[in-house]
Amino acid sequence: MSETQQHDIYPSMTVSTDNKTEKIAPIKLGERLKEIRKTLGLTLEEASQKTGLARSTLSKIENEQISPTFQAMQKLTTGLQIDIPQLFSAPKKVTATGRRDITRNEEGKAHPTSTYEHELLAIQLTNKKMMPFKSKVRARDFSDYSAWIRHDGEEFLLVLSGEITFFSEFYEPVNLQQGDSVYYDANMGHMLISISDDDALILWVTAS
Structure with missing residues (x-):
């Protein structure tokens, strides 16, 4: 798929802050869906069984060859037990600090x-x-x-x-x-x- 075709499917967005224009990366539902499926440990076949969408359809969505309809997104969220917003934004990465403190009995x-x-x-x-x-x-x-x-x-x-x-x-x-x-x-x-x-x-x- 050419850069022009990708731009047509995933239009970029801009916001203006303090007279500066900041570009927001286009949303790629296919990549996000693949990430969710792999996080859940599901193969395409297993995801197909859970969502009721054909394996070929899921593959095309993940490879950005087609955009899912709203009905398809409903099947995805129901079958994978996720919320629709999860398809549009990745979870924030949390870095553990490793902080720990043990207080023995009566030693506070x-x-x-x-x-x-x-x-x-x-x-x-x-x-x-x-x-x-x-x-x-x-x-x-x-x-x-x-x-x-x-x-x-x-x-x-x-x-x-x-x-x-x-x-x-x-x-x-x-x-x-x-x-x-x-x-x-x-x-x-x-x-x-x-x-x-x-x-x-x-x-x-x-x-x-």
């Missing part, structure tokens, strides 16, 4: 306050997107706090042992026992008290 960094006894976890990692820590809840009454606790981000709380009352600015107080959890907007005022005989132990994960 202690950070006691008047209402909590925190143990910060994964302290070797910097610039974390999440801040995990265990806390022993010392507070026993709402009046132990001078004001609502609030900060940026969202927070997940899991009760590891004991029982707490979870107070929040816009909801009625709720009691949480071992194994119970709550996910909430940390900008909303919140606070905890222990209501079990022993101070409750909780796992907290704060995400920015």
Whole structure:
């Protein structure tokens, strides 16, 4: 197929940004379909059986000899169990950083306050997107706090042992026992008290 024919099938697009013209590569459905099929570990024959499209038709689509009709694309997405947008854009390549930090039991960094006894976890990692820590809840009454606790981000709380009352600015107080959890907007005022005989132990994960 000549360059002119390819240009006719896959017209290029341009966008203007700051008075500069940036060229966007033309979409090649055939190449994308072949990539998806190989990622799924399917032969042309197996893809044909799953989609109901003839093997020869699939081969022609992959080799850019024909463009698939909308009906053919529906069969492709249904048979291969993918979404139509996946035919038009490749997934972003993600590079693993290999970050890892193990915190042995009771070897986190202690950070006691008047209402909590925190143990910060994964302290070797910097610039974390999440801040995990265990806390022993010392507070026993709402009046132990001078004001609502609030900060940026969202927070997940899991009760590891004991029982707490979870107070929040816009909801009625709720009691949480071992194994119970709550996910909430940390900008909303919140606070905890222990209501079990022993101070409750909780796992907290704060995400920015």
